[in-house]
Amino acid sequence: MVGIGVDVGGTSTKLGLFTEEGNLLRKWQIPTDQRNRSERVIPNIAASIRTVLKEEGYHLSDVTGVGMGVPGPVQPSGYVEICVNLHWRDRYPARELSELLDGVRVELGNDANVAALGEAWKGGGEGTKNAVLITLGTGVGGGIILDGKIVTGIHGLGGEIGHLHVYEGETEACNCGAYGCLEQVASATGIVRVAKRRLRKDQAPSSMRELGETLSAKDVCELGKAGDRLADEVMEQVGNYLGLAVSLLCLTVDPEIFIIGGGVSKAGAYLVEKIKKHYDRYTAISSNRGQIVLATLGNDAGIYGAVKLVL
Ligand SMILES: [Zn+2]
Numbered sequence: 188m189v190g191i192g193v194d195v196g197g198t199s200t201k202l203g204l205f206t207e208e209g210n211l212l213r214k215w216q217i218p219t220d221q222r223n224r225s226e227r228v229i230p231n232i233a234a235s236i237r238t239v240l241k242e243e244g245y246h247l248s249d250v251t252g253v254g255m256g257v258p259g260p261v262q263p264s265g266y267v268e269i270c271v272n273l274h275w276r277d278r279y280p281a282r283e284l285s286e287l288l289d290g291v292r293v294e295l296g297n298d299a300n301v302a303a304l305g306e307a308w309k310g311g312g313e314g315t316k317n318a319v320l321i322t323l324g325t326g327v328g329g330g331i332i333l334d335g336k337i338v339t340g341i342h343g344l345g346g347e348i349g350h351l352h353v354y355e356g357e358t359e360a361c362n363c364g365a366y367g368c369l370e371q372v373a374s375a376t377g378i379v380r381v382a383k384r385r386l387r388k389d390q391a392p393s394s395m396r397e398l399g400e401t402l403s404a405k406d407v408c409e410l411g412k413a414g415d416r417l418a419d420e421v422m423e424q425v426g427n428y429l430g431l432a433v434s435l436l437c438l439t440v441d442p443e444i445f446i447i448g449g450g451v452s453k454a455g456a457y458l459v460e461k462i463k464k465h466y467d468r469y470t471a472i473s474s475n476r477g478q479i480v481l482a483t484l485g486n487d488a489g490i491y492g493a494v495k496l497v498l
Contacts, residue, residue, distance in 0.1 A: 189245055190498050192305075193232055193255040194298060194489030195219060197272040200232060203490035204239060207251060207498055209309055213243060214490060225273040229280055233287035252292035252497025253284060256301030256489050260343040265295050294496035298489055300337045300346055302448070303330025305492030310484040311446040318444045319436050320482065321348055321429070323451035326362070327370040327377070331440055338440070349374070351435060353428045372428045375404035375451055382407045382421045393417035408454035422454075422461055430465025437466070437476050448482030455481060 189212065194201040196219060203214040217235050220227040232255075240247065257280060259270035265281045281295040296304070303320035312318035316335040322328040327349030331338040338345045349370035350363045361368040371377050379402055382395055394415050398406055410418035433445050447459065459479050470476060484491055 188251045189249055190251045190494040191236055191253040192490035192492070192494030193253060194301070194493055195228065195232075195255060195257045195273070196298070196489075197221070197258060200228070201486065201490050202232070202235065202239070203487070203494060204243060204245075205491075205494045205498070209491070209494070209498060211487070211491075213239065214487065215239065219273070221273065225275060228273065229283045230287060233284055236288065247289050247291055250288075250291050252294060253288065254294045254296070254301070254493035254496030254498075255281060255284065256296050256298040256493045258298045261295050261297050261339075262343065263339075267295075292497055296337060296493070296496055297330075297339070297343075299328035300330035300339060301492035301496070302328075302488040303332055303346065303446075303492065304337055304495050305484055305488040305490070306446045306448060306482050307332040307335075307444075308495050309491045310488055311448070311480045311482045312444045313483075315443040317440075317442040318446055319348075319440065319442045319477075320446045320448055320488075321432070322449040322482075323373055323375065323447065324449035325375055327368075327374045328449075331436075331442070333440060333442070348432060348436070351432050353431050369428060369432050373425050373432075373451075375449075378404040378407050378421065378425055378451065381424055382418070385417060385421050385424075391417055395421075404451055405453070408451070408458065412454065412457045422458070426458070426461025427465045429462045430467075431469055433462060433466045433479065434469035437470055438472070442477045444477050445479045446482050447479060448484075448488065452481055 188207050190205045192203045199216045200219050201216045204212045258272045267278045281293040285293040306320050307318035318332045320330050329348035330346040350368045352367050353369045354367045357366040361371050372381050394410050407418050411422040
């Protein structure tokens with residue numbers, strides 16, 4: 188028997204064929220056709236699954252199930268009220284896919300939560316059943332896994348880590364409408380904002396100045412690591428906000444492990460040390476608590492977590 192994991196993204200959809208033990212047999216991707224409110228997305232996934240199963244010598248009857256992550260909130264019933272990136276409204280994507288695959292079991296989850304499940308199962312948290320993933324990308328996403336299950340909460344707000352309020356005094360609104368969210372200071376765009384604000388504060392020298400408008404989060408991390416004092420100061424501030432968020436999560440759900448993923452996590456041990464320093468400070472109550480590690484699955488976290496929904 189095999190399982191299939193599907194990670195539906197705004198521009199491409201990643202798929203993976205797995206053994207029941209969770210070994211990846213083959214991965215591939217197809218474009219996400221957004222025309223006509225993405226009406227072809229589910230039929231295209233079904234057709235692609237049929238093609239690959241045939242090529243690999245399997246039948247639909249060999250499939251335990253298909254798990255699918257989608258970029259939007261998913262209600263426990265599988266109902267998707269709105270999926271902004273795909274222009275979906277009032278859909279039951281799992282039911283639709285199951286009908287196109289002769290009734291094969293299909294389970295659905297939010298993409299960030301599903302990635303957390305993947306990292307907890309086979310990634311940075313391998314072997315743990317209780318993990319929190321914080322993804323530092325264009326935005327800040329994440330997911331909470333307790334006892335091997337995704338925690339979405341009653342209203343789907345569980346795991347919306349990017350919108351934890353971590354600082355006062357912000358004057359620009361976050362995408363969510365609030366002020367002072369973690370995403371505003373710890374996402375790739377957030378790090379650049381913090382850096383630009385620091386540069387405007389005074390005339391202190393920094394190699395960040397030479398990069399002007401092209402300054403990226405990667406530049407800030409690399410310069411900080413290389414000893415640029417201002418860049419390091421910016422990353423210290425970012426580490427402070429992340430350390431606070433990790434501490435709040437630790438004292439709320441107390442997982443075995445915190446996994447840091449997303450493009451910004453490429454800063455590696457440098458970033459982890461910065462977060463840890465402040466996490467330690469905010470969580471002085473006990474040193475017996477969840478450790479911080481780096482994610483290891485990269486863009487494959489979604490397909491691993493998706494297939495785990497049906498294995
Ligand atoms: Zn927000």
